[in-house]
Amino acid sequence: MKIWYQSYVDYENGAGYWDRLRPHLAQSAMLPDTELRIHGITPFDSYAHPLVEFRCAREMICNAVQAEREGYDAFIVGHFQDAGLYEARAAVDIPVIALGEATMLHACQMGQRIGIVTINPRFIPWFHHQIGKYGLRERITGVDAMAFEPGQILEAYGDDAKAEEVRQLFEAQAAPLITDGTDVLIPGGGIPMLLFAQFHNHIVGDAPVLNGIPIAVKMAELAVSLKRQTGQSVSRVGDYVKAPEHVIEEFLSHPKGL
Template structure:
């Protein structure tokens, strides 16, 4: 049995139960799923400042998760905050995140993909991440809904209407062949959008969770996991102890 932890990096637990319910419906039979959120802090991460404040807490949760024998952790925000940092501080646990998983999958399913985002302000950071992932040339466009994160669930019929409009525009005008829902709070909408545009629509919660399951299997069967040669090399334990960073609080 594998254990996977989904981390909602928000100072609210209102999304924990619906996300866990969704994950239980798609998980492999031998996968245990747990969902946690932060004890305090911002309830959305649209601003980089909010993101910077929660990364240390996310890293603490991840270190504790490995100590508790989890096989994988997923950082549940499309910004993929702290993704590379997290891979540095674990020894054998898999770390996944929504944007990376969704982009790699989309690049396999079609030549170009478009991302449906909440507001324009999130686009520069997402594009920067795709550049780091080596996949910027696969982006056909970003399409903004003109909605805040919490607005996505406030009126779901209006959210779906706007996503349909932007997805169709991306297919017809930008030559996108795949659509990525660029916020984890767009969960549960993909089927209706997919049927409407007749093209793959990727739910970032599903893609990152299944990616994590896949990476766990690769680790267990073939010993393939995050390389510790350069980018994900862990800090020396002696330094962590010296700086007072080793103990998990």
């Protein structure tokens, strides 16, 4: 089983992150024959803004098509905002699993009231759009934020003092959510998730703090296994109607950024 893991950070700007992500992905796989390969986006997602999300989404969709053509069995969007997720699923037949969606859905099995703490307040409206799209407004009851840019929080990799600062800021923002009844916490991003992975059984006020990276990996493996067994994947009715081949080719050939 070969899985493409699409990071929105490139190695040039996030070497510390990639060096920790590689072994973490390998440890996350359930099946001994699973091969996970990380691919980045350049320029990387360095600023929290919808325009950046859409720019990265276009490259991600192109990469999903490339992954399928190169024989990958599944594609993971390793970025919590999941920009371009539905469009990618409408462009390929291999399973496309997204970090944000996978984590939120798994959290629903661990508690009734879920809270998200993202790295930057500008992500909050985007998260509320995601929550509504996934039909989880009654389950995800709070979204709060720290105050980092994606590029800034990368500096905590390899710096224990900065990592501890991020953890303390996360827990401070999570505290009001816990007081309000939240029973599961999600760090809103792959970068803080991996940073917090070093804290085994990370909890805040008895609420588990989810690391969605292994969840997404295992869901991708499960999706591939189920497709092999049943022949079924996403519905081709509604949001995931498959785009005609000429439309996909037109999308791939159009100059990026235009």
